[in-house]
Amino acid sequence: MTQTIPPQSQDHQPGVERQMKPQAEHIRADYRGSGKLQGRHALITGGDSGIGRAAALHFAREGADVAILYLEETEDAQETIRLIEAEGVKALAIEGDVSDSSVCNDAVARTVDTFGGLDIIVNNAGVQYVSEDLTDISDETWQRHMNVNINGYFYITRAALPHLGKGSAIINTSSINAFAGNKSLVAYTTTKAAEMGFTRALALQLADKGIRVNAVAPGPVWTPLQPASWGPIDPQEVADLGKDTPLGRIGQPSELGPAYVYLASQDASYVTGQTVHVNGGMIING
Ligand code: NAD
Ligand code: MG
Numbered sequence: 001m002t003q004t005i006p007p008q009s010q011d012h013q014p015g016v017e018r019q020m021k022p023q024a025e026h027i028r029a030d031y032r033g034s035g036k037l038q039g040r041h042a043l044i045t046g047g048d049s050g051i052g053r054a055a056a057l058h059f060a061r062e063g064a065d066v067a068i069l070y071l072e073e074t075e076d077a078q079e080t081i082r083l084i085e086a087e088g089v090k091a092l093a094i095e096g097d098v099s100d101s102s103v104c105n106d107a108v109a110r111t112v113d114t115f116g117g118l119d120i121i122v123n124n125a126g127v128q129y130v131s132e133d134l135t136d137i138s139d140e141t142w143q144r145h146m147n148v149n150i151n152g153y154f155y156i157t158r159a160a161l162p163h164l165g166k167g168s169a170i171i172n173t174s175s176i177n178a179f180a181g182n183k184s185l186v187a188y189t190t191t192k193a194a195e196m197g198f199t200r201a202l203a204l205q206l207a208d209k210g211i212r213v214n215a216v217a218p219g220p221v222w223t224p225l226q227p228a229s230w231g232p233i234d235p236q237e238v239a240d241l242g243k244d245t246p247l248g249r250i251g252q253p254s255e256l257g258p259a260y261v262y263l264a265s266q267d268a269s270y271v272t273g274q275t276v277h278v279n280g281g282m283i284i285n286g
Helices: 050-061 074-085 101-115 139-163 186-209 225-229 235-240 257-264
Strands: 041-045 065-070 091-095 120-123 169-173 212-218 275-278
Touching: 041 050, 041 101, 041 139, 050 065, 050 074, 050 120, 050 169, 050 257, 065 074, 065 101, 074 091, 091 101, 101 139, 120 139, 120 257, 139 169, 139 186, 169 186, 169 257, 186 212, 212 257, 225 235, 257 275
Parallel strands: 041 065, 041 120, 065 091, 120 169, 169 212, 212 275
Antiparallel strands: none
């Protein structure tokens, strides 16, 4: 799917789907589910939009009930719920801030109460603020990255663990930037690399319990995060995203969803502590 993306910006983070030109694709119309996640129950942070919505719609098409936790984008969350329910499974939307551990405890409890269990966690909610110079990063901006992108992953996982059992899966959305670095995203890159450490260490800790922990490391993907983070710095940066990848374009969220299905399902029963790279062909070290 090759589409031209015009220069654009959103003045608030999190961004919203409605303002994106063109609209993103979250699941291919011809993606056929085959019951890979039948009877399973998932909680996806940042599941209202972007990559999280793609994971949610793919899980639903594969038969799972899906809860989404989102910060404040009610319209995006409602649309995602509508699309999940259209797949014939249960959906639950929870508004709240993942950097608050009590919100995470509550989100897990509500998911378990509503679905009667929990098997799949996708830690995906994240923020990204661009800064060309480290000395321009305020305490608040640095801490916001850490609080959402690292603490949020920890709080949700800690709350979920007592409910998870053999065959459960935890999937953490990291980034190409954890491997390649990004000179304009030092704080963000730091958090995405921390998520990789979290993934690898927790995979070892939970192996005996039969709970698998893996990561997806996306390259540039067309989501609200892009116009809301790069846009205010330079709207042209948004239009140019992905042009330097071997495949020469930005990815669609629909190209990420199947990686989450793989890691969540029994297809990946011998895979833990690993990373699936979906990045347009960039070669990774490490
Ligand atoms: P997105 O804006 O659609 O999703 C991010 C979500 O995080 C938002 O929907 C928002 O509700 C949620 N969020 C932000 N702060 C929150 C908070 N404090 N509490 C609860 N929820 C909060 O953008 P996306 O690109 O789909 O981002 C999803 C993940 O993918 C992020 O972890 C991001 O770092 C990662 N990622 C994205 C790209 C990309 O190119 N888009 C590349 C690599 C990694
Ligand atoms: Mg959103």
